[in-house]
Amino acid sequence: MARQDFDPANTPPDGRPASKSRLFDPDKDGPWKGSVPGLDLGSAVTVLAYGTDEVGIGPRLHVHPYDETFVIVQGRARFFVGDAVLEASAGEVVLGPRGVPHRFENLGPGRLQTIDIHHSPEWIQTDLE
Template identity: 70%
Template sequence: MTRKDFDPGSVQPDGRAPAKRTLFTADGTTPWRGNVPGAELGGEVTVLTYGTDEIGAGPRLHVHPYDETFVVVAGRARFFVGDAVIEATEGEVVFGPKGLPHRFENIGPGRLQTVDIHHSPRWIQTDLD
């Protein structure tokens, strides 16, 4: 299916250069962990990666002043976002609206690996536990 959502002539480049940073080192044996602030790339989103082999492990309860989108790359997770509990498996995406406390945990079996998109040029977080 061909897409034509806008006229390319209506958008002008703003002078930012393409950029590249390392998010994680993929050695094949350890879970990915890392972050790249959008500000370092000249962009509006910060990208994190979180991985764990431990069942029940995950980031602590926290909140951001911006939205966050989680992509489950491998494994299975249970997300707690505000009052909602959402189970997700590889290939699924979970949205966390700004201001809602959230966390997630590996529910196994095996490794959980996520890519977390913070809708902000820098990572801003307040831990709640």
């Protein structure tokens, strides 16, 4: 069934051109790492690629003034989001709500690879550890 969620006639283009930027080098060995600020794309979101081959390793506890959405591309992770502890694996998505401290770690075995969407045109973060 075709989707028709809105009337395109009521949402005219805002004049921004299409744009692109490199998030990571796919030809480089090892986990993907990189970031693209939304400001570089004329977008309201910033995108990060995070990966590690080390079990038990991940970003330190931190917080943002906006939501962060994590897409698990490969592997398994344990997320600590406020008082919640969530395990997620490839194909799953986790939300870190704005203002809630969070971190995650690779559960293994093997590589953990995520794409992290910061709901902000800039990456703004306060590390708590």
